[in-house]
Amino acid sequence: QTFHTPSFGDEEFDIPPINPHQHQQGGNQHVQNNMNSYQQSQDYAENGQSMRPDVKTAVLIVYARSATLWKYPPSTMLQNQSPDNMVMSDSSGYQQPLYLSGPPEHSMGISVSSSYNSPQPTYTMASPNQPNNSQLLMMQQQQQHQQMMLNHGQSMGQYGRSPQGNSPPTGQEGTTTSEDSDDSTPHSAMMPTKYEKKGVRFTYDPARMAETAAVVRKGLTLRIAAECYEVPFGTLSKHYKKATDARVGRGKKPELGYKDEKDRALYLRVCALHGEGLTQKETIQLMTEFVCQEKIETRWKNGKGPGEDWFRRFLAFHPELRIRKGEALSLQRMVGMKRPSPEPADNSLAKIQKKPKVQKKKKKRDPNEPQKLNILTSSPLSQNLNSAPGITLKHPTLNIGNILVHPKLPDPATSIRPRLANVLVVLSSAAEYEEIEVRISVGPVSAYALFFRDTQAAIKGQNPNASFGEVSKIVASMWDALDAEHKNVSVHMTCMQGLVLTQCNLRASGLMQVNFFFIIFFFFIIILLIIFIIIIIIIIIIIIITNNNNNKQVNLHHAYGSLNSCLCVYKKKTEAAKKEYLKALAAYRASLVSKGASEGEGMYSGYGGFGGGYSGYSPPTALPSPPMLPPPSQQQQQQQMGPGNGMAKKSPLLSSMMTERGNGQPQQGLMGQMQQTHLQPQVNQGGYMQQQMSPPRSEHIVSSPPPVSAGGTGPLQPQNQQPPPRPGNACIRHGCPNAAISNSEWEDEYCSNECVVSHCRTTEQEQKKLRMTHTPDSFQNE
DNA sequence: TAGTAAGGGACGCGTCTTTG
DNA sequence: CAAAGACGCGTCCCTTACTA
Structure with missing residues (x-):
């Protein structure tokens, strides 16, 4: 059977009827749809499917209920609906589920459609068939609750209060609990009047509690998760808080409500995933515009918008959103260019960006100053945000948690934000549940700020009790200790990081791409450092070797010189x-x-x-x-x-x-x-x-x-030939073979007088020859 | 001079839970 | 049902050092 949802679109849903009399209600077809959803769950439940719904399915189912209530507050429904229709009013309240878009006229452009059931045509399931089992189980549970409550004559708004499901009727027909309260319309009169005594303590399966807590972590509210999983809210709250140390829906609600905050957070995520993330100021402006458009009365000063503190809390509650530096300006620093930021395409935006801090300057301004609102509402950003709701198939589709999201993104060609002044950075990490981490730039920051940001965490980790001032001093001392090069390197590293990140596109394989670039970047830095160190070491070695070589060369030179001199x-x-x-x-x-x-x-x-x-x-x-x-x-x-x-x-x-x-x-x-x-x-x-x-x-x-x-036996006796040894008493005259005779006059050296005369003559001649050889000419020749 | 970093205290207000 | 307590939220302000 086909049902039309005139207020949200013309999507058709084939949902079997649950009760014939429901079709007779012409007052509100949204309630019909939800009832049909419930009936559908009943039908599926009758088929014996009993799987527990997964997180996404639960989210969608809850959305199907709460989205209706967004359009039609519980009070209205209570006035206009029959008791049967009131069964859906229980899911109202400020704790709206996530992945909700606001009223169509204020849609942020994020559209999610569910094949299962949705009053909004723009909600789409990535895998329509995949979560059916889970959906059916949830529907089954819900239907069981519904049937149980109907049997007890209670409103469906009280289903899920007791895990046993056998809570006795309070006798307060139509009385609702605080669950009925809406964020915009508190119902103090609907506060629970009395709580039944706890009987036997019921012990819940830890795995079941863990699964329920996982649903809550995924974005579901504690109350709705408790309903879906048949866990008492208090028990789940305690368990969840104990397990995750997370806040529960207690205390003052956010000004925008959880739903709107989640919607805006999702929008910021989508924008950032497309490289169009908003800055802090723009985010605040977004909220301001939303408040102005919706005429939501908030405690925000001057009714304008939140302050930076709100933004900080907003980020704290949306860990997927992170503040990051203005990488674009870091890029400018890296290239050493003092070029001005590109001229914004719209002057109004320029005014916005030049506007000081929203909150801190307000008390110095006229609270009734309207021009700011004009600026905000007339800005193209505002026009973008306030553009027609619904999906635009021309836009890329994101798969966030298996939910296809068709964001209405700013046109890059006509984007109002300067690309360099406030380029938003999209980072990713394989976080739990495959959450995509989106980091929002906050615009230009100094190198010291970057250094402070990177250092303070470590200092804080080492000194948990250190105050901010002490941390600042430590960081400053460390900053002073850094030389100019390291400071520049720090800036360049950040710039490179920003450059890489800015170039990342997460539409397809963005996660891997960013990680890849990160790895490449760090490897590049490490390699540079290693090369730098190696160069320094080489230079030192060369200097040492040069000194040694100089000494060696000097010695060698001396050696060669002495050798050559010797040779000469x-x-x-x-x-x-x-x-x-x-x-x-x-x-x-x-x-x-x-x-x-x-x-x-x-x-x-x-x-x-x-x-x-x-x-x-x-x-x-x-x-x-x-x-x-x-x-x-x-x-x-x-x-x-x-x-x-x-x-x-x-x-x-x-x-x-x-x-x-x-x-x-x-x-x-x-x-x-x-x-x-x-x-x-x-x-x-x-x-x-x-x-x-x-x-x-x-x-x-x-x-x-x-x-x-x-004795003249050869023409030239070899010079190395030893002369024959003269006998002990032989005559010394050359050629005389006779033995010397004893004679004191010639000292027993001669054999006869003739030999004496001959030898003396020969000796005299030789002396003459010797004198002739030593003439001045011969000395001159030397 | 304004703005940046991150954390926290103080204060007022509102909401939720629990108890009698 | 009323009240008290617990708790959360938003705002303001502060801290130090640095930068544009």
Whole structure:
């Protein structure tokens, strides 16, 4: 059967009739719908379905009842409805369920439709078939209550008061309890007059209580949840309060009522989810406009709107809403631009945003100042908020708690809010019940404020008893301790965070996206810090290494320098020795030639061994050539250089250097040059250099054997060839094989006078030759 | 000078619960 | 039913340090 709800739309609901007489009531079809809902639940209950309703279903069901009462207050219903219709008045009261939209003319643009039953066509279930079982169970329970109350002759407004369901009639027909009170119309006269004594204490299933509490946490009121789950309100209240430490509907109600607050909170959530969240001021303005539009009398000053304290309480009661910085301005700080905020599209909004705090400035202003209201009501924001109710299919759909919400969002193209000055940040977190955390920007804040916000929590955690002033001092000290870079980094981090968050779009996979960006962002920061630290460490290491290298290079330079100097000295000396040798050899040949020419052959015939063709050659070793005899130090150096590694032995530093260089480098490089430098003369000069470089040769030179060699047996006796040892009493004259005779005049060295004369003559000639070799020319050549 | 941060105290008022 | 107590809400104000 189809029922029309003229006041909310033309949605059709196929609900079986419950009582034929209900259709005869033409007074209020909303009540009909609700009754039909109840009857539907009865019908489902008869089918034996007994599953407990889930949270969302309960919310929707309660909405179906309370939405009617929003439009038609209980008082009106009581006046116009028959007792049967009054069954729905119990759900009235200020504790309206969540996900309720206000009257259509004041709808915030959030539409939720339920396939099950809703007087409003704009309420939509995401999965119409999914919650059926739960709905049916709830309907069943409600119907049971209804039937029970009807059997007891009571109003349905009292159903659910007793979990036992067997509360005796109070005899107060039509008397309602405080449950009937509405937030806008308190009914003090409807206060309960008497409470029945508690009998046997009923012990409820903890799981059931927990489930009921979960429903309450989800947004259902304690009273309605108690009704749905057949739990005494007091028991549920205590349990819920004990379990969650949450406030119960006690004390003064919010000025807007729970329903309107929830509606506005939902609207803020939807807007923020679309990146169109409102600032604190805008939120306050929203409430102000709502109050003005609804002509709701509040205690708010001047009847304008709430103050910042209210906003704080509002956030406290809606933990899904959080205040966050103005990331856009942080972005401006990040880029270091002092550009002004984009010009608002509407001047009125600019006036609004330039307006000081609403509450704190009010007492300084004229309470009857109307222009502010004009500004507010004429603002495009107000126009947006007060636009036609109902869904707009063009707008994106949100799935909040499996309830599709079609928000009426500001058009981004014509959005009135400046995108940079008050960009709203949408964050998300996988909170409990998959709640979406919406964070509202509060506009520009300073770096210190950001730092304060991030730090004070930790300080407060460490010092729970610290007052705000103390915390502020601590934060300030920490802030002072930070250097400029860290302050900037803090700001940049916040800016980056805001940048990332601002770019997040939560319409599809926003949660994961935001988390992903968060992770990327923090990794980026961490990587930057690590790189910075590594760079610093590298710089320090480089400095240390540079200092060490400088010392090493100095030492190495000295080593190379000494080595090169040594090599040069040795090379020069080697060349000098070679020149001297060649000169001596040439002089000796010239002298021989000159002697041969002047003295004739006879002279040499007397020497025996020196005759013939090789008479011009005399053993070089016989020459007492001083230049050929290096000084002891030089000779020692030559001896050490001879083996090839003498240099290493000479210089420990060079040895260590060569050890550092590796195996082949020094020998093939430096030492190779050294060896090559000395080997080349050996190759060129043949045995001369070998004799010069060989220790035996040095010893032979030092020993200065007699210049007479083998007695003219060879043209040139090898210089390394040792002369035959003279017998102990042999004649010292070269070539004389006779033994020396004992004679004190020639010291027993000669065998005869002839040998004495011959030897002396030979010695004299050699001395002459030696004198000739040491002419000034030869010294000049040196 | 105004505004920001977060928390809390004081006060008045209203609502809800409990008790007799 | 009345009253008392408990409790919540809104407002004002305060704290310190900093920023625009």
